[in-house]
Amino acid sequence: MSQQAEAPQAKQLEFVTLVAGGQNFCVEITQIREIRRWTPVTILPHSPFHVLGVINLRGAVIPIIDLAVKLGFEKIQPTERHVIIITAIEDRIVGLLVESVSEILGVSADMVRETPRGPEDPATRAIQGIIPVDDDMTKIINLSALMPSLDPVAA
């Protein structure tokens, strides 16, 4: 009852925070299917630099993308300590290689700030908002913007 008195309630959102290219980012939890340890991939011929290859996820062929490269940072040299976040972007399932995954962050929607616009690079273009956390902040990655629908021929 007392909670309802605090109306209007802002929508609650949950994010998974991660580190890629040494920076803090987060992805909305609804877009994440699962998180797994790095396993060696099968390399794809003629693939772009950020595509590491494909893995078998319970019988499905899932491409793995180096999130750091996609955001314009240095390529990650994957080891067993690295993590793959399996995400669902529209109809596609794609794995993101990141350095680490930290925690689940629950915030109300009104805590999300708009991304300040400045000089743009691959990283800032894919940021759909920022969330202040203590003295620091974390950046929300817009996965759909990061990986637009693939052209069926030129992957």
Add this chain to the structure above:
Amino acid sequence: MATDPSILDTFFEECEDLIVALTEGLTEMRDGAEDDETVNAVFRAVHSIKGAAGAFALDELVGFAHKFETVLDELRSNRLTTDEKLLRVLQRAGDVLADLVEAARDNIPANRDQVDPVLNELQAFLGAEDDQPEEEFVFEAMTLDFDSAEDQSGYLVSFRPSHEFYACGHDPALLIKALNELGPATISVDETALPDDFGEFDWEGGYLTWTIEIEDLATDLSILEIFQFVDDLCDLKISPRDTPPPPSTPQTIETEDLPDIVTTAAVEVAPKEEEKPSADAPDAATPSPGPKADAKPAKRNATSLRVDPKRVDRLINAVGELIINQSVISQRLEKAAIPNASDLFADLDDYKLLAREIQEGVMAIRAQPVKPLFQRMLRIAREAADGTGKDVAIVTHGENTEVDKTVVERLADPLTHMIRNAIDHGIEAPEQRKAVGKPTQGVLTLTASQRSGSIVIEIADDGAGLNRTRIRAIAVEKGLIPADATLSEQEIDQLLFAPGFSTATEITNLSGRGVGMDVVKTAITTLGGRVGITSVPGKGTTFSITLPLTLAVMDGMIINVGGQTMVVPISSILESIRPNTSDISRIGLNGELLRIRGEYVPIVDLADRLGHPRDERKMTERVLLLIQTEAVPQCALAVDDIFDQRQVVVKSMQGNYGAISGISGATILGDGKIALIIDPDAIALNAAPRNFEEEATHVAAS
């Protein structure tokens, strides 16, 4: 009506069946094999589509089906006679109807340019009088008094059911009950009309008049609704309450007593059921007029099971996993150094056999005849012929050949394109045909057949054949080949499939829709198939599509290339060779040839083609796979090593990633790792021009 998406799916599935029935019926009519039942069946197919389409508010479909159905109804009742012209219009109407169904399914607007002319032709058979739109049926009022309707606080209803009222399954008690629910009601019954002599009593005769006074009712619409079906089956009077009640002095019963009335009414209605037969037919043994025994057996007797395709897909996936699991166990056992004589291996073989059997069974569920696909193609061919003004007879063979459902679905687009091409570019205009002594009518043959583990679909025309000089000139002009290239006839033919190639000097509105034969080729390759061309100048061209029987499983050779495990389809491998130095000859800077049985075959370094680091080992330290493809008669793929042959479960790369040049799919090996499946055609085709011009090779690789 509700539009549950699954019911909409049911509708489109049903439409497919109905279109097949419609097409078959129209074909019978065209062949003169019609009888009344044929016309009826055609009518019913159109009628059913119209009826169900209305439920989903597919107005364009309903509108067209209505006109089509009206013409068929005229034909059915012999007010129209079948002649050549009518048959042609009906055929086109069938095509348009199928197009409209497809448009509705794909949720795209119909092509009015195609619909309207046919609609007008149909109308021409009907004359002008059918033009008024179908009137919506409205409840008809019998005696309406609008004068004082405004501030009415109640209505007086009196009705006297007729003989037919009872005969049509109505029950006065239910009407009274419904009226009673409208507001506080006072019900009375007038039985003065009952005959004094019960010997004259007709159990279904209407002797009773009920009068119901309803209070607090502002409009009579709800009353009219209750009498919706019976307004002509009883003397019905509805009047505002302040007018004097109808004649006679009825005995008044209060609302509270309604149960009594209901009981009374039931008693009065009930006897007719028991009494009537014995009264009408004293001889109780008289058989009731049963249903006329149908001499014709019902056509739809074959019982079938309708299953959500998703369930089958799940099953197929699970079976795929089962087979992978079986190879995992095999590998583990081999590593475990169990004596070969162990029963375990025999059991494992049984397991393998059973798994295969299950898999075949599951795949058979998805097998479908190509018939609906072919019929759709017939339509497209007719439209193409109409569009080009060419006279083309279309012949199909092997309609009952069964193919995986996915193949049927995914073949539609490539086939459409090839058929349009054949009619547009293959078959000559009538006057041209006449000039070379051919019959003016061209023939397009569509054949499906099963040949040693493959499905072959052929599109053959009896046109002029490929103009190789022109193809070559265009390829040179477009920079696909250097002007001095020496190409075999087969190589020239294959240029048709090169990206960005189009033989038409001007783009016609038929085949020039922004896609080339390269898209056709890609679509078929993704299905694990190949496209071949044979063409004889002056005699015609045949395109043949070879597809694996099942999509999900393939026999593959497991190889190693640049440290990666990969799979090459067995179907394209002629033999594997470990060459001696004397078998290898150099050609040019990097090129090497394999000499085999006196022939020289180009060697393609697979690692190089796939962008792996160049392997510096000599050819003699590697393995050559002699492969045969549609593009190049023979070529030798250089790989690092070969392991064994096994069946692999094919997974598409398309869903989550996209197509990759030179790769047709992927599979999961016994250790759970993914191995890519090589597309030998693409590898060999990309390899071929490479010998002439380095640039042309990087077509789809990005």
Add this chain to the structure above:
Amino acid sequence: MKTRILAIDDSRTIRSLLTMALEKAGFDVTTAVDGVDGVQKFRDSDADLVITDVNMPNKDGFGVIDDIRGGEKNRAVPVLVLTTESGAALKERARAAGATGWIVKPFDDDALISVIRRLTGA
């Protein structure tokens, strides 16, 4: 006891739509795929109301009504004709065949259900 309805239509789509609407409204639904099947099912079941399409293979909807009305069992059962036709001609034909009422396709779920409730007293 649920009101039992026998729905006869050769269209799978219409059968699905009817079944869904009627079951949602709490009726017990049996379906038949054509007139012959419909009459057979009518004999085998105790339908409180019959809904039938008109144009069907093997036996049309009017034939179904003939058989029901001409039979011995439950011959006064209400029969609703489901049709795409509308207007006076249909009404006349349906009436002559002994139909209790008619519903024009595409039908409105609520209207159909209120008609059924009215005709069965459910």
